[in-house]
Amino acid sequence: MSPTPRPLRKLGFLTIGLFDGADPRRGHESTLEIIELGERLGFDSAWVRHRHLQYGISSPVAVLSAASQRTSRIELGTAVIPLGWENPLRLAEDLATVDLLSGGRLNPGVSVGPPMHFDQVKDTLYPDTADAEDFGYARVERLLDFVRGKPATDFSGVEGFEVFSDRVQPQSPGLGRRMWYGGGSLRSARWAGEHGMNLLTSSVVKAEDPDGPHDFAEIQLSHIRAFRAVHPDGEAARVSQGLVVIPTDSASSEQRARYEEYAARRLPRTASPQGPARLLFAPDLVGTSDEIAERLHAHAAFREVDEVAFALPFTFEHEDYVQILTDMATKLGPALGRPQGA
Numbered sequence: 001m002s003p004t005p006r007p008l009r010k011l012g013f014l015t016i017g018l019f020d021g022a023d024p025r026r027g028h029e030s031t032l033e034i035i036e037l038g039e040r041l042g043f044d045s046a047w048v049r050h051r052h053l054q055y056g057i058s059s060p061v062a063v064l065s066a067a068s069q070r071t072s073r074i075e076l077g078t079a080v081i082p083l084g085w086e087n088p089l090r091l092a093e094d095l096a097t098v099d100l101l102s103g104g105r106l107n108p109g110v111s112v113g114p115p116m117h118f119d120q121v122k123d124t125l126y127p128d129t130a131d132a133e134d135f136g137y138a139r140v141e142r143l144l145d146f147v148r149g150k151p152a153t154d155f156s157g158v159e160g161f162e163v164f165s166d167r168v169q170p171q172s173p174g175l176g177r178r179m180w181y182g183g184g185s186l187r188s189a190r191w192a193g194e195h196g197m198n199l200l201t202s203s204v205v206k207a208e209d210p211d212g213p214h215d216f217a218e219i220q221l222s223h224i225r226a227f228r229a230v231h232p233d234g235e236a237a238r239v240s241q242g243l244v245v246i247p248t249d250s251a252s253s254e255q256r257a258r259y260e261e262y263a264a265r266r267l268p269r270t271a272s273p274q275g276p277a278r279l280l281f282a283p284d285l286v287g288t289s290d291e292i293a294e295r296l297h298a299h300a301a302f303r304e305v306d307e308v309a310f311a312l313p314f315t316f317e318h319e320d321y322v323q324i325l326t327d328m329a330t331k332l333g334p335a336l337g338r339p340q341g342a
Helices: 024-041 060-068 088-102 118-125 137-147 185-194 216-230 254-268 289-297 318-335
Strands: 009-017 045-048 075-082 107-113 157-159 162-164 180-182 198-201 202-206 239-241 245-247 280-281 285-287 307-311
Touching: 009 024, 009 075, 009 318, 024 045, 024 060, 045 060, 045 107, 045 307, 060 075, 060 088, 060 118, 088 107, 137 157, 137 280, 162 202, 180 185, 185 198, 185 216, 198 216, 202 216, 216 239, 216 280, 245 254, 245 289, 245 318, 254 280, 254 285, 254 318, 285 289, 289 318
Parallel strands: 009 045, 009 307, 045 075, 075 107, 107 180, 180 198, 198 239, 239 307, 245 285
Antiparallel strands: 157 162, 202 280
16 A cells, blocks of 8 residues: 555546437436536536447537536546547547637547447448458557647648648647546556556456456556556656545435445445456445545555546436535545645
8 A cells, every 4th residue: 555645636527428318418418517517516527438329428529519618617538438439530630629629628538449349330330441440559549649740641731722731630739648548457557658648547447367366456556556657757647546436425315325225236246357358346435425535545546546537327317416526526525635626
């Protein structure tokens, strides 16, 4: 355990933005209202998940573009965009555009790997190139190059009345240093550090050693330290932790019971690595802010970070998120050493 835990510097939250397929506008509007609330409560960042062919946000960049016009201070992030669904050049254009519109507040988080259920979607997503697509780290490198201003073509200049650039346009200064990689393995953590990205950690890690020990916090800690060991910024390299945290300070008795039931249903998956990928899940943290703070201060990986993006549970109601965020900002943040509204 680190003898000198880092004081919490940035308090953020993450939402999936669920919606009813029969009324999708209401769900998207709820997400925007939650982000606006986060800014009023003094959160440093708001992050949205990415879902395709599901009832969650499928276009986080578009949602954050709208959020950028309804907020003025809070940072806006994606956690994460799976690049297997994206063209890196087009995504670079969208990210830079939204970053400029937000005044430099965008924090794009990405990940690699084939799209989920690839065999079922490849003929519609990549009808002619599915077998040739590269879903590895090279796809992130292409995006980084475009965002950071490397040439995208060998052609530039004037053609008739039109002017062409050899770089993706627009370019947004500073965006290249605000690119995040969502990684849960030792290899991903090292790769992100070597490429000068920031690291998003979550409530899922890979338990790569079959002999154990299977201690979530210690595995996550090893990833953070491996990342910083190779990052150009060393110990100053940015890492954000995204555990599921549910403070109950102002919750009703009905809410507390429902939150505890939610966490209890998910607890068995934390006992041992799950599936062929050997994924290990962190327990959801439910309780008063003081109780949660005590557990976090004892968490080996939390003691190594100074930024968090606590994940909101998937299936709760808008009013639940209002209560949880309010308690996070007014009770939990201060209990973790970050003054309210700092």
